[in-house]
Amino acid sequence: MIKDSLPTDLEKCEDEPIQRPGVVQPHGVMLVLSGEEFLIKNVSENAGDIFAMTPEEMIGSSVIDVLAEENRESLVEAIDWKLPSHTVPLRVTVKAKDGPKDYDGSVHLSGDDLILELENGREIEKRSNAVDRSVKHHFDLTARTLRLISRSQSNEEAAEVVCQELKAFTGYDRVMLYQFSEEGHGHVVAEAREQNLEPFLGLRYPASDIPKNARELYVRNFIRSIPDVNAQPVSLLPEHPNLDMSDCSLRAVSPFHIRYLQNMGVAASMSISLIEDGKLWGLIACHHYDGPHHLSATMRVSCVHFGLVVSAQLKIAARSFAATNLARRKARMSDLIRAFSTGEKVGETISMKQKEFLDLFCVDGLVFWNGEDWHREGATPSDEICEAIRGKVFQGRVQSLVAFESLSSVLSGIDLTDCPVCGMMGIWCSEDWLLLFFRKEFVYEVRWGGDPRGTKDATGVLTPRNSFREWKETVSGKCRPWSEQDHEIADELQTILAGYVLRQRAHLERLNHELESRSKEIEQFAYTVSHDLKSPLVTITGWIDATKEDLESGDLDEVRFALSRIEGAASRMGNLIEDLLDFSRIGRVTGKREHVDLSDLMERLKQDYTFQLSDCGAELVIDEPLGQIYGYPIEIQRAIENLVSNAIRHGCTRPDAKIVVNSLKVVGGRKVTVTDSGDGIAPEHHERIFELFNRLDPRTEGTGVGLASVAKVAQLHRGDCGVESVPGEGATFWIRFGNWSDK
Amino acid sequence: MKQEALVRFLLVEDDDDHALLAERAIRKARIVNVIDRVRDGEEAIAYLKQEGEFEDAILPTVVLLDLKLPKKSGIEVLQEIRDDPKLAPLPVVVLTTSGNENDIAAAYKLNVNSYLRKPVDFEQFHRMVGELCLYWGVWNRAPDIQRDSTAESE
Numbered sequence: 001m002i003k004d005s006l007p008t009d010l011e012k013c014e015d016e017p018i019q020r021p022g023v024v025q026p027h028g029v030m031l032v033l034s035g036e037e038f039l040i041k042n043v044s045e046n047a048g049d050i051f052a053m054t055p056e057e058m059i060g061s062s063v064i065d066v067l068a069e070e071n072r073e074s075l076v077e078a079i080d081w082k083l084p085s086h087t088v089p090l091r092v093t094v095k096a097k098d099g100p101k102d103y104d105g106s107v108h109l110s111g112d113d114l115i116l117e118l119e120n121g122r123e124i125e126k127r128s129n130a131v132d133r134s135v136k137h138h139f140d141l142t143a144r145t146l147r148l149i150s151r152s153q154s155n156e157e158a159a160e161v162v163c164q165e166l167k168a169f170t171g172y173d174r175v176m177l178y179q180f181s182e183e184g185h186g187h188v189v190a191e192a193r194e195q196n197l198e199p200f201l202g203l204r205y206p207a208s209d210i211p212k213n214a215r216e217l218y219v220r221n222f223i224r225s226i227p228d229v230n231a232q233p234v235s236l237l238p239e240h241p242n243l244d245m246s247d248c249s250l251r252a253v254s255p256f257h258i259r260y261l262q263n264m265g266v267a268a269s270m271s272i273s274l275i276e277d278g279k280l281w282g283l284i285a286c287h288h289y290d291g292p293h294h295l296s297a298t299m300r301v302s303c304v305h306f307g308l309v310v311s312a313q314l315k316i317a318a319r320s321f322a323a324t325n326l327a328r329r330k331a332r333m334s335d336l337i338r339a340f341s342t343g344e345k346v347g348e349t350i351s352m353k354q355k356e357f358l359d360l361f362c363v364d365g366l367v368f369w370n371g372e373d374w375h376r377e378g379a380t381p382s383d384e385i386c387e388a389i390r391g392k393v394f395q396g397r398v399q400s401l402v403a404f405e406s407l408s409s410v411l412s413g414i415d416l417t418d419c420p421v422c423g424m425m426g427i428w429c430s431e432d433w434l435l436l437f438f439r440k441e442f443v444y445e446v447r448w449g450g451d452p453r454g455t456k457d458a459t460g461v462l463t464p465r466n467s468f469r470e471w472k473e474t475v476s477g478k479c480r481p482w483s484e485q486d487h488e489i490a491d492e493l494q495t496i497l498a499g500y501v502l503r504q505r506a507h508l509e510r511l512n513h514e515l516e517s518r519s520k521e522i523e524q525f526a527y528t529v530s531h532d533l534k535s536p537l538v539t540i541t542g543w544i545d546a547t548k549e550d551l552e553s554g555d556l557d558e559v560r561f562a563l564s565r566i567e568g569a570a571s572r573m574g575n576l577i578e579d580l581l582d583f584s585r586i587g588r589v590t591g592k593r594e595h596v597d598l599s600d601l602m603e604r605l606k607q608d609y610t611f612q613l614s615d616c617g618a619e620l621v622i623d624e625p626l627g628q629i630y631g632y633p634i635e636i637q638r639a640i641e642n643l644v645s646n647a648i649r650h651g652c653t654r655p656d657a658k659i660v661v662n663s664l665k666v667v668g669g670r671k672v673t674v675t676d677s678g679d680g681i682a683p684e685h686h687e688r689i690f691e692l693f694n695r696l697d698p699r700t701e702g703t704g705v706g707l708a709s710v711a712k713v714a715q716l717h718r719g720d721c722g723v724e725s726v727p728g729e730g731a732t733f734w735i736r737f738g739n740w741s742d743k
Numbered sequence: 744m745k746q747e748a749l750v751r752f753l754l755v756e757d758d759d760d761h762a763l764l765a766e767r768a769i770r771k772a773r774i775v776n777v778i779d780r781v782r783d784g785e786e787a788i789a790y791l792k793q794e795g796e797f798e799d800a801i802l803p804t805v806v807l808l809d810l811k812l813p814k815k816s817g818i819e820v821l822q823e824i825r826d827d828p829k830l831a832p833l834p835v836v837v838l839t840t841s842g843n844e845n846d847i848a849a850a851y852k853l854n855v856n857s858y859l860r861k862p863v864d865f866e867q868f869h870r871m872v873g874e875l876c877l878y879w880g881v882w883n884r885a886p887d888i889q890r891d892s893t894a895e896s897e
Contacts, residue, residue: 531811534840539760546767565760685814695757695813696783 018213022241023233023252025226027294028119030250031063032236032243034112038063038075041113042236042243044250050118052097055237063116068093068100075116078107087247089297092118104297110244117250121296138302141169142309149313158317159190162284162310167192170295170303172270172286176200179282183207184215186283188449197289203449203470214257218273219280220246222304225270226253228292229261249300268293270300272307276315284310326485332360333489337496350435351375361437361486365421369434379420380438381407388414389436394428401490402426405478423479427490429497437490439479446473525692529580532693532704536576539569572703579705583692586635586709587716593740596636598626598663598672605644612648618657620644626663629670629737631717636737639713639721642706643674643733649702651676651731666736669719673734680727690721710735750776753803755787755820756838757812765807765838779803784815788823791830802833810839810846818846821853 024030024044029051032042040058047055051066058065064072071092078088092105104121107114148161159177167175174193178186184207191201210218218224233252236243245251261269266287274282284307295303336356339349350357350368354377357366365378367386374386381389388411393402403425404410421438428434448471543562550558602622606613613620629636640661647659660675681689681696688694690711693704710733714721718738725731752769756762766778779800781787787808790797806824810817817837824830837850 531840535758535761538840539758539764542760542764546764565763569760693811697813 018254018257019217019244019246019251020242021233021245021252021254022239022243023235024245024248024250025228025252026231026234027227027292028117028250030118030236030248031058031116032110032240033063033114033116038072038114040066042238042240045234045237047237050094050096050101050103050120052095059237066095068095075107075114087249089301092116094118106249106297108247110247113243115245115248117248119250119297121298137169138305141165141302142306145306145310146313149310149317152317155314155318155321156189158314160192162314163190163192166272166284166286166303166306169306170270170286170299172268172293173197173289174200174287176285176287177274177282178205178285180207180280184210186210189282200449203447205449209260214254215280217246218271218283219275219278221249222273222275222307223249223270223300225249225295225300226258226261227268227294229253229258229267229269231292249297265289267291270295270303272303274307274311274314276311281315282311322485326488329360329485329489330492332356333492336360351377354378357435357437361425361489362439362480363425363437364440365438367436367438369436371433378438379440380436381416381419381421385411385414385416385419386436389424389426390434393424393426394434400428401487401494403482403487403490405481408477421479422477423482425482425486425490427494427497429494430501433497433501435493435497441476442478442480443474443476446475447471448473528692533573533576533580536569536573540566540573543569576703576705579703582638583705583709583712586638586712591632591634593631594633595628595630596633597628598640599624601637601640602626602661605641608641609644609648612645616648616652616657617655618648618652618659621658621660623660623662626661626672627665627670629672629717630740631737635713635716639710639735640672640674642710643672643735646702646706646733647674647676647678650697651678653678669717669736669738671734671736673732675730675732677730680725680729681723681731682727683725686723686725689723707733750805751801751803752776752778753787753790753806754778754780755782755784755806755808755812755817756780757782757809761809783813784817784820786814787812787820788815791824791833792827804834806833806835807838808835810837810850818849818853821850821855825853 026046028044029047029049030042030044031040031047033039034041039060039062043055043058045055047053047058051058053061053066063075071090074090078090087106087108090105090107092103093100094103102122103118105116105118107116109115145162145165148165149158152158152161159179163175163177166172174191174197176188176193177190179189180186186205186207186209188200188203188205191199193199264287267290268288270286270293272284272286273280274284336353339353354366354368354375358364358378363378365376365380367377367380368375369386369390374380374383380386385407389407393404393410394400403423405423407419407422407424408416420440422441423439424436426434426436450471543566547559547562547566550556550562599622606620606622609620644659644661651657651659654677657677659677660673662673662675664671664673685696689696690707692708694708695702695704710721714735714737718740719736721733721735723731723733754762754765756765762780766780769776769778779790781790786797787806789795790800791802791806793800793802808817808820812820817839821835821837824833824835835855837855839846
């Protein structure tokens with residue numbers, strides 16, 4: 001019996017019991033066996049074509065009666081597999097009208113029943129054009145294809161190799177590789193076809209073309225062969241509408257699908273499932289147009305293996321292409337990152353490298369929020385929209401990565417009419433850093449293999465599509481999708497930026513700390529200065545008051561004395577203010593760093609101090625060679641001059657005093673020492689004398705700024721200073737100038 | 744009977760002018776007094792401990808101590824006075840231009856008897872020293888410190 005009626009609508013098609021058609025394709029014979037005796041329960045009506053007995057005679061008898069004796073053993077063996085849905089191939093010898101005859105057979109379990117399918121492999125091979133069907137040929141096919149896939153440069157090229165090789169092996173007119181999208185639409189990514197055929201490459205087929213139940217069968221059976229679309233299916237005797245034929249290769253095809261193929265002009269078809277992790281990700285679909293096309297059972301097994309191996313290999317290749325591409329993008333990313341680490345501020349670097357970011361993320365525009373302004377590059381939305389994204393999309397969530405193909409989907413109520421971009425991917429690193437990438441709307445045409453919206457016939461009933469003429473659909477309102485790679489790169493960038501944020505925070509903390517200690521320093525400085533500047537003022541005011549008294553009492557000698565004291569105090573104050581001004585200039589007003597020749601410097605100083613030196617009867621000895629110092633010339637001179645004048649003032653208390661200036665290279669810079677032969681300094685004063693206004697002997701000249709200046713110059717030159725002295729044996733003052741990287 | 748100086752001052756002051764002005768103010772206070780002066784913290788301690796060149800020094804009635812001193816600060820001198828059981832009861836008046844809160848706090852912690860800013864207005868300074876002399880020298884005689892016996896018998 002033949003089911004001629006079509007399901008009345010597409011929904012019905014989903015419900016169609018395609019696993020239980022109750023009929024088989026006529027190119028083979030099917031027997032349903034039960035019990036240990038292998039009694040024949042059902043047999044396909046066409047059994048008489050190959051068996052000596054009629055179908056009616058066969059029912060109820062043991063299969064041993066219709067097969068050669070020796071088959072029994074292999075049947076028992078096959079049943080011992082007892083694996084449901086595991087099909088065991090067999091070579092079966094049939095008692096035919098003209099004697100024993102070999103067939104390609106296979107057995108599998110369906111419920112409690114054993115299903116035996118027989119096909120005339122030799123005849124099929126005779127009919128088909130394929131030449132060599134040996135196992136060797138199968139391995140050659142697989143090995144060759146794998147080699148070619150591994151050499152290919154893209155997913156498309158690899159898929160095309162698969163189609164070419166399979167077409168050559170099977171002899172179909174067209175071999176296509178479909179890939180399913182997340183939504184289930186099929187996309188022809190590769191194709192091998194006869195020259196005269198219309199290309200299908202690039203076409204899409206809607207998910208509804210393959211109903212859910214059919215999809216399940218593709219996962220269950222890795223191959224599905226329809227050698228003759230137009231063949232009339234044959235019924236079982238007796239009828240067995242409930243027989244689960246999921247694993248039968250002879251299972252008759254859904255009339256709906258037959259109509260579908262017929263409408264496409266297909267005469268024979270075969271499909272091989274491409275499965276990964278139990279999920280159908282694609283199909284290799286083979287079409288034949290000018291008549292039936294049979295593949296023997298052996299050939300089909302080869303195809304199944306081919307499908308399994310190729311599916312895995314294509315996925316591996318795809319991953320490897322993706323990995324290579326990712327590696328390339330990551331390498332560019334690392335270049336950008338190097339730009340970060342040399343940049344003073346990450347924000348500025350991002351602004352500077354915006355073009356490269358555009359390239360790296362394949363975007364049309366980007367904005368960078370640095371906590372104050374939006375920095376832009378390329379096509380970007382208005383400030384208002386950016387603000388909305390910041391507020392609505394991120395909602396203050398730090399460390400989130402978001403991506404949308406359509407802004408309107410997340411920014412309801414915001415006018416996007418003039419917005420030049422459509423999709424966005426954003427990285428939020430901190431309150432200060434937000435990086436948004438934008439893509440313009442991607443308007444593209446989808447080429448469907450026929451109008452995908454289902455087709456109604458004249459009576460309003462949905463039927464399989466009659467037309468497979470290319471049907472174009474324009475898709476808009478979205479940007480190019482953000483790929484897994486885009487996410488991965490963005491993720492990495494975010495990690496890096498987050499690191500910078502942390503580092504920047506640490507840097508800020510350090511600056512705060514420095515600022516704190518600096519402000520303490522300033523406080524101390526203000527205290528010292530106010531005290532020491534006030535001191536002569538107190539003096540002057542004091543003497544003025546004394547003068548008033550003395551004038552009243554007419555003591556003019558006292559008045560004269562007071563005036564001389566006032567004069568002295570005023571002049572001291574003047575000196576103090578001048579010294580302080582000089583002191584405060586150290587490090588604030590600096591010229592360019594240069595190499596300063598110490599010998600030249602000392603010669604000048606020697607001349608400047610000739611008078612003072614002879615006055616205290618001291619000799620200035622320069623211990624050549626002194627070498628050079630790299631730094632600020634004026635400050636270097638000031639420090640060394642201060643050390644020398646300090647030695648003249650305090651270190652020449654003995655006759656034949658000697659001041660020796662020396663210089664030597666030390667770890668981390670160059671040290672200049674000034675050794676005097678004075679009374680020396682007690683260890684407890686060694687540190688204090690470098691403090692501002694800290695004078696050891698109030699009776700000697702000086703404002704107490706000189707050595708403090710030396711310390712400040714040392715600090716400015718990344719160095720330090722100090723004194724070594726044993727009381728009674730003179731003192732050696734030293735200053736170390738540090739190294740500069742730009743030297 | 745030899746009249747003993749009523750008030751003996753030790754002025755610890757590095758600034759000559761301030762010392763002269765202080766001496767002048769003390770002189771004008773019209774009280775019998777002796778003023779000794781040292782110029783830095785180390786000298787002050789040596790004087791009070793009667794060491795070195797100050798072996799023969801006589802302990803003062805009151806110490807007028809400037810805070811900002813060479814070699815040893817006024818606070819350090821004060822600390823040493825308070826740490827020495829013999830000197831601890833000695834009245835110390837801190838006399839400085841500094842108005843620094845930390846200095847004041849440190850000085851009071853060390854039980855300073857009075858803390859006076861050297862006023863810019865000398866009239867005030869004058870009166871302050873006068874009152875000081877009366878207060879410490881007349882009304883409020885310093886606790887009986889065991890003085891050097893030779894000095895006592897002078």
